[in-house]
Amino acid sequence: MANKTKNFVLYTILVIVGAFMLFPVLWVVSSSFKPSTELFSWPPTMIPNSLTFDHYISAFENANFGQYLFNTVVVTVVATIITLFINTMAGYALAKYRFKGSTLILVLFLSTLMIPLEALMIPMFIVLKNLGLYNTLWGIIIPPAATPTGVFLVRQYAMSLPDEMIEAAKIDGAGEWKIFVRLIIPLIKPILATLTIFSIMWRWQDYIWPLIAISDTRLYTLELALANFIGEYSVDWGPLLAMAVLTMVPLITVFLVFQRFFIQGIMMSGMKD
Amino acid sequence: MKSEKKWIPYAFLLPNMLIFAIFVGLPAIFGVVYAFTEWNGLSDPVFIGIENFVTIFTDDEFWSMLVRTMLYVIFVVPLTVMSALALAWLLTRGLKGSGFFRAVFFLPVMISFIVSGLIWNWILQTDTGLINFLLNTMNIGSVEWLSNSFFANLSVVMVTIWSRVGFFMLIFVAGLQSISPALYEAAEIDGAGPWKKFLKVTIPMLRPITLLVIILSFIEFFKTFALVVSLTGGGPINATTYYVQYTYDTAFELGNFGLGSALSLVLFVIMAIVTLVQWKVSNGGRV
Numbered sequence: 001m002a003n004k005t006k007n008f009v010l011y012t013i014l015v016i017v018g019a020f021m022l023f024p025v026l027w028v029v030s031s032s033f034k035p036s037t038e039l040f041s042w043p044p045t046m047i048p049n050s051l052t053f054d055h056y057i058s059a060f061e062n063a064n065f066g067q068y069l070f071n072t073v074v075v076t077v078v079a080t081i082i083t084l085f086i087n088t089m090a091g092y093a094l095a096k097y098r099f100k101g102s103t104l105i106l107v108l109f110l111s112t113l114m115i116p117l118e119a120l121m122i123p124m125f126i127v128l129k130n131l132g133l134y135n136t137l138w139g140i141i142i143p144p145a146a147t148p149t150g151v152f153l154v155r156q157y158a159m160s161l162p163d164e165m166i167e168a169a170k171i172d173g174a175g176e177w178k179i180f181v182r183l184i185i186p187l188i189k190p191i192l193a194t195l196t197i198f199s200i201m202w203r204w205q206d207y208i209w210p211l212i213a214i215s216d217t218r219l220y221t222l223e224l225a226l227a228n229f230i231g232e233y234s235v236d237w238g239p240l241l242a243m244a245v246l247t248m249v250p251l252i253t254v255f256l257v258f259q260r261f262f263i264q265g266i267m268m269s270g271m272k273d
Numbered sequence: 274m275k276s277e278k279k280w281i282p283y284a285f286l287l288p289n290m291l292i293f294a295i296f297v298g299l300p301a302i303f304g305v306v307y308a309f310t311e312w313n314g315l316s317d318p319v320f321i322g323i324e325n326f327v328t329i330f331t332d333d334e335f336w337s338m339l340v341r342t343m344l345y346v347i348f349v350v351p352l353t354v355m356s357a358l359a360l361a362w363l364l365t366r367g368l369k370g371s372g373f374f375r376a377v378f379f380l381p382v383m384i385s386f387i388v389s390g391l392i393w394n395w396i397l398q399t400d401t402g403l404i405n406f407l408l409n410t411m412n413i414g415s416v417e418w419l420s421n422s423f424f425a426n427l428s429v430v431m432v433t434i435w436s437r438v439g440f441f442m443l444i445f446v447a448g449l450q451s452i453s454p455a456l457y458e459a460a461e462i463d464g465a466g467p468w469k470k471f472l473k474v475t476i477p478m479l480r481p482i483t484l485l486v487i488i489l490s491f492i493e494f495f496k497t498f499a500l501v502v503s504l505t506g507g508g509p510i511n512a513t514t515y516y517v518q519y520t521y522d523t524a525f526e527l528g529n530f531g532l533g534s535a536l537s538l539v540l541f542v543i544m545a546i547v548t549l550v551q552w553k554v555s556n557g558g559r560v
Contacts, residue, residue: 007368014363014370018377021435025380027403028392040401043410086289093285096274105286112297114548118496118517119541122524122534123300123307126314131295143296146289163274176281205385207499208517212525223387223499230391230503237395244391248384255383259376266440267447 025248032056032241039238055242063239065246067218068225071137072204075221079141080199083150084192090146091154092184096166109148117144117209125212139213140221144202150195153268157191158184194265197258204251222247307534314530325535335519341426342495342515349430350490356438357486361445362475375446379439389436390503394419397428422512425505429513432504433494441486448482449475488551492544516540 031039032055034048059065093099094106117124124143125134133139161184169179185192207223214224226247229240255262308325310318329335360378364371381389396403397418405415418424452475460470498517501507507514514522520540524533 010363010366010368014368014374017360018374021381021439022377024392024396024435025384028395031395042401042406044401044403044406086292089285090289093282097282097285098274099279099282102282105290109293112293112301114545115297115301115541116492116496116544118498118520119537119544120297120300120304121521122530122537123303124296125525126303126307126530127296127300142292146293146297148293151289166274176278180285201383207385207387207502208521211521223385226391227387227499227502230394231506240391241395244388248388251383251385252380255379256376263375263379263443266443 028241029245032238032245034238036238055238056246058239059242059246063225063229063243065225065239065243068220068222069246071219072221072223075137075140075210076200076203078137079145079203080196082141082145083147083199084195086146087150087195088154088185088188088192089180091151092158092180092188094151095155095158096161096163109151113148113152121208121212128213133213135214135216135219137219140206140210143213144206144209147202150199153191153195153198153265154188156268157188161187190261190264193258193261194268197254197261198265200254201251304534304537307531308538310531310534312531312534313528314524315528318531321531325532326539328532329535329539338511338514338516338519341512345426345430345497345515346491346494349433349494350487352430353434353438353441353490353494354483354486356434357441358445358479358483360438360442361449362471364442364446365449375443378442381436382439384436386436386499387503389432390500390505393428393432393435394504419505420509422509425509425513429497429501429504432500433497436500437490437493441490444482444486444489445479448479452478484551484554488547491547495543495547496540 030046030048033051033053034045035050035052035054038045038049094102094109128134128139128143133142166179166183169183170176174182205223206221207227210221210224211227214220217225217228220228222243226240226243229235229243307318309320309322311321311324312318364375364378384392397405399405399415399417399420402418404418409415416424418428456474456478457470460474465473495515496517497515498521501513501515501518505513507518516536517540520533520536523529523536
């Protein structure tokens with residue numbers, strides 16, 4: 001096969017698959033701007049004949065979208081800060097300190113990687129209830145924060161730092177906490193960026209844990225609210241599509257801006273070293 | 274390195290370990306205990322031995338749900354893995370615009386399962402959906418995508434692939450990029466064409482990563498829940514109710530926490546077996 005023909009075939013496949021991936025998203029965006037009469041017109045219009053923001057206004061005014069967005073942002077931001085903080089400390093300790101029980105702790109973490117949250121949802125719910133965290137945003141935020149995945153990412157990265165450097169800082173009289181904050185954290189910035197983005201993605205997209213931790217509709221995250229709306233007998237599609245668009249846009253934006261860290265992080269998870 | 278003050282590393286570990294112990298460690302122990310009790314979540318649990326497991330394994334409903342889940346996984350895993358590999362291979366041909374296509378293929382990964390299900394729910398509507406309109410223009414006629422049990426399962430398979438193929442594709446891209454070009458050159462010297470190079474170099478070199486992707490996708494898809502909630506709601510009737518939703522309903526909808534815990538334990542055993550098989554096959558390779 002000549003190169004030109006070969007490339008043409010390859011590009012054709014890329015474009016077809018690309019359309020399959022992209023078109024549903026564009027279709028929903030286009031639909032969300034159609035007036036209700038046009039939303040169900042047959043044949044459907046690719047580009048809305050008349051643009052309207054009614055569904056977006058209705059999402060905020062009637063569907064309480066602002067509250068759900070606020071809850072989701074609070075959960076995502078606070079949880080990401082906590083996750084970064086505690087995972088980095090734990091990952092660094094496991095990477096650079098030799099102490100009694102370090103192997104045991106590592107094995108404990110490793111073995112829990114195998115236990116999915118889905119298999120623990122009932123007892124986690126009971127613990128949450130007994131601690132008085134049920135139906136609070138803290139209840140969504142805290143339990144998944146100690147993710148072993150984050151600890152491992154940091155540990156793997158921090159292992160590559162030379163011990164001599166830390167020893168030298170010690171000889172200069174720096175305390176262990178100061179070494180961690182001033183020396184280690186700047187050096188492991190790339191992995192912290194990856195973990196930040198992962199954490200944002202996990203929290204923004206999480207459904208099953210908030211579903212278990214929350215029953216009060218005022219504390220609903222976007223995912224809970226959307227699942228609730230689509231589960232109703234008569235779905236009000238217009239505002240729902242607008243809410244779906246507003247829910248996916250922030251994360252897609254984060255991805256487009258920080259694509260590099262994302263792709264690095266996922267590729268790292270596929271590489272074993 | 275060793276610390277002068279013995280307690281320092283423990284102090285670094287403490288916050289993470291504390292949350293972990295309370296919200297993962299304790300529940301892991303409780304979960305096993307609850308599995309052997311009759312309990313509605315309100316009154317005190319009553320110890321009933323293995324009765325929950327007897328109930329589960331003698332329940333036709335459970336077996337049809339398990340078969341349904343397995344069938345879904347058996348379909349969706351190979352399709353996802355093969356598509357992911359094919360796309361990764363396409364993206365590493367050095368074509369112009371590969372970066373753009375990589376971002377496009379990855380885009381659905383950034384969209385949550387609930388929103389993905391919602392998007393396709395809108396497109397697959399029987400009377401007003403875009404897909405049926407396109408089928409009608411081709412004179413094929415409308416398909417009841419979400420209200421016929423066979424097509425509902427097919428829809429879940431398709432949307433699962435749409436949603437996750439980009440993620441596994443990236444892992445394959447990393448794998449393909451790590452194969453030394455020298456191997457391909459050597460194969461070329463031996464007179465291998467592109468197809469032979471793929472079979473004799475790419476496939477064997479990718480074996481460990483392929484295994485990893487199969488296991489990761491198996492574990493993930495076996496737990497499919499959120500996507501189904503917004504795409505089919507588990508219906509029509511129970512046609513797309515898979516394992517996690519079944520467990521969730523047993524505990525949180527029917528208030529049967531003992532039985533739900535037993536189902537969770539069975540889920541854990543299934544996941545553990547799959548993971549152990551992976552370790553065995555990859556000769557205890559590090560994960």
